[in-house]
Amino acid sequence: MIKLIEKIEGEARLNYSFKDNLIDFVEIDFFTTRGIEKILENRAILDALVINPRVCGICGHAQLIATVKALEDCYDNIEISKKAEIVRELTLNFEIIQNHFKWFYLTIMPLMGYKDYLLKASFPSQLMSKAIASIAGQYPHTSYAIVGGIVCDIGMMELVKVESYIDETLKFFEENLVEADGEEFLECNNSNKLLSKDGDLPKVLNKIKNSNLIDFGKSYDRFIVFGKNSYFNSGKSNKTRLYKTIDIDRVEEFDNNKSFAKNVMYKDKYYEVGPLARAMINKTPLIKDAHRRYGDSIISRILARVCEILQLLNHSKKLLKEINLNELSYIKPKIDISQISSSGVGVVEASRGSLIHKVNIEKGLIKKYDIITPTQWNLANGTRDNLGVAQNAIIGLDSTELAEIVFKSFDVCSVCTTH
Amino acid sequence: MRSKKLKVLWLTGIACNGNAHSFLNYPYLAQFMDRFEFLYHPIIESKYTLVDIINQDLECDILLIEGAISIEYKKDTTSIYDIIQKYSSKAQKIVTVGTCASFGGIFRDSGYLGASGLHFDRDIELDDFKNIKSKTISISGCPIHPEVLVNTLYSIREDIKIALDKFLRPKEFFAYTVHNGCTRNEYFEYKIDNHNFGEREGCMFYEHGCQAPYTHGSCNKILWNEVNSKTRVGLQCMGCSEPSFPKSNLFNTKKNMGIPEELPLGVGKRTYLTLAGITKAFNIKRLETRLFND
Incomplete structure (x- = not known):
């Protein structure tokens, strides 16, 4: 039975096989592609900063930051000011936050039967877009991060303005998502306490609990995070065992016969990426507690995503304070990038998980470009012997409706996947 | 209604x-x-x-x-x-x-x-x-x-x-150009062509590929996200509203004999040269130095 899954930043086809009324196998088919990697070949190197944000309308900023990191990695030595690094991290945080609001209100709420939450999705995501635009000119699709730093100068007024957008977003969170003090929420290590609070998050969590969906969505309970920054740690985990050392060279991407999207594995195993993975590696108390109770289920994924909004808002406020306005925003590289032939890798945490860019440059031109997106990890189309993460979570369910809920709990991005 | x-x-x-x-x-x-x-x-x-x-x-x-x-x-x-x-x-x-x-x-x-x-x-x-x-x-x-x-x-x-x-x-x-309303206009007008990234000052047209003077759009008239625009923060216009988007080598201004290959809409090469000579003569200190980060 083939079902089209819609509104996942595009579409995907799920081809289900049933046995004894249970889903016995599912093929995940992303049936389009846009050829970004080919489009980049033989273009001027810096053009990647303009083309790549167009990989995705909702996480294009992560694509930009991954691009600039990959290009800077082509240098043996390049100086980037702390100021520029912090600002890049801030704007990426804001993109992650707007994504999570949109996912919660436009994907999860309707799936749970709550309609008409467009304005609750758009209000806070617009605030975060304004925060990005205040620094980077516009959102979506800016190219403000360039090799050597950022194009803009940042002054006190930009910081004041950005902080006001953060505060307004925090206020929205506390008044709508969970009616509780943000600090209290973050320090809470008992996820069940949340259920008795007011707000849209408890509403959804209670609905999941009362509709007996609480055990669904579980997969391998294996997580990986590559994009270390001042907030996220890198590492992998298996159940609750944490391994801090991982090697990006062991990431392997390979074709699958059915879908345009390539599968990705780390040392021959599929891993889940995204907010739940980040919370597991960071050992966030609230999410660890949810994981202890509910495992790697829908409920833990939702909680991890929403919790990350608050974490990143608070962390961004701290980052703002760390900016030294006397530093340069841009330090012109000593050697122009058109003069070097080299290769580089850029890794960031995007909204949906680890995003990897790899580039080869030669005589001013891009020779090869490779993008591995988070959804390729979570939605890999594996075989019966080695199932992808989402496949593994879907097999054994008794309806395609339930399968769709599980599928969407990964926050699927079709456009990214079909880059 | x-x-x-x-x-x-x-x-x-x-x-x-x-x-x-x-x-x-x-x-x-x-x-x-x-x-x-x-x-x-x-x-x-x-x-x-x-x-x-x-x-x-x-x-x-x-x-x-x-x-x-x-x-x-x-x-x-x-x-x-x-x-x-x-x-x-x-x-x-x-x-x-x-x-x-x-x-x-x-x-x-x-x-x-x-x-x-x-x-x-x-x-x-x-x-x-x-x-x-x-x-x-x-x-x-x-x-x-x-x-x-x-x-x-x-x-x-x-x-x-x-x-x-x-x-x-x-x-x-789209009858406007993206250049209309850019806060860096003075640097364009008086041909202050020493733009460096990371600064509030300077115009990206002369060196860094800004296409705003010949791109149709209202980016600097109706601001993005109600607050800003790319050129205002110091990122050149990429000409994204034009049929030619994306051109190549987007971070460089292509020049012939020192003159940008593409000139502001409707401006001829000869007039451009004449005007450039005159504006250079202004030598305006205010525009040659940092606005306030000194």
Whole structure:
């Protein structure tokens, strides 16, 4: 039975096989592609900063930051000011936050039967877009991060303005998502306490609990995070065992016969990426507690995503304070990038998980470009012997409706996947 | 004002969804949703599923197309050409949302057979869909500016006649250049050509590939996200609303004998040289030094 899954930043086809009324196998088919990697070949190197944000309308900023990191990695030595690094991290945080609001209100709420939450999705995501635009000119699709730093100068007024957008977003969170003090929420290590609070998050969590969906969505309970920054740690985990050392060279991407999207594995195993993975590696108390109770289920994924909004808002406020306005925003590289032939890798945490860019440059031109997106990890189309993460979570369910809920709990991005 | 909601179908071709997300940045969406109803939208909840749109024959007032199109490109199992044909014939207006849908844009090179805009392949007019051209408005931009799209839709709803340029773009938004309203204009006017990235000062036209003086759009007239623009922060205009987007070598100004190859719209080479000589003579200290970071 083939079902089209819609509104996942595009579409995907799920081809289900049933046995004894249970889903016995599912093929995940992303049936389009846009050829970004080919489009980049033989273009001027810096053009990647303009083309790549167009990989995705909702996480294009992560694509930009991954691009600039990959290009800077082509240098043996390049100086980037702390100021520029912090600002890049801030704007990426804001993109992650707007994504999570949109996912919660436009994907999860309707799936749970709550309609008409467009304005609750758009209000806070617009605030975060304004925060990005205040620094980077516009959102979506800016190219403000360039090799050597950022194009803009940042002054006190930009910081004041950005902080006001953060505060307004925090206020929205506390008044709508969970009616509780943000600090209290973050320090809470008992996820069940949340259920008795007011707000849209408890509403959804209670609905999941009362509709007996609480055990669904579980997969391998294996997580990986590559994009270390001042907030996220890198590492992998298996159940609750944490391994801090991982090697990006062991990431392997390979074709699958059915879908345009390539599968990705780390040392021959599929891993889940995204907010739940980040919370597991960071050992966030609230999410660890949810994981202890509910495992790697829908409920833990939702909680991890929403919790990350608050974490990143608070962390961004701290980052703002760390900016030294006397530093340069841009330090012109000593050697122009058109003069070097080299290769580089850029890794960031995007909204949906680890995003990897790899580039080869030669005589001013891009020779090869490779993008591995988070959804390729979570939605890999594996075989019966080695199932992808989402496949593994879907097999054994008794309806395609339930399968769709599980599928969407990964926050699927079709456009990214079909880059 | 008519009280009936106009039925809008948002159809996505070969795209990144950037226009759909930019639309979500329109500040008064509640008002918009009082006036329009989405038959389908790629992100927002809508009355019908995409499968309904493909299989049924629904009433539709406005067809919005995002992304490049190709006869090979399918929505589920149906060519996007067939869906466009079905709904464009009954719609009173068709709007191409973004540069891909208008001219092909980045995804013109996506590898799909003849991928292009609805009526234009870059600046070449196409024969396909010529029968509906009189109903089409192009809102170019990568992405579209939400206010430009929404105010165009409001005008359609009010039956206001919209004057269009030769690429079907509303003149009210596209008769301007992106240069109009840029806060770095003084540096352009007096040819202060020592722009460095990372600074508030300087004009990116002379060295860093800014296309604003010859790109049609309102980016510096109707600000992005209501607060800013790329050129204001110091990022050059990439010409994303033009049929030629994306050109190549976007961070450099191509020059011949020291003169930019592309000059501001309507400016001749000789006049440019004369003017450049005069403006250089001004030697304005205020513009040669930092504004306030000293």
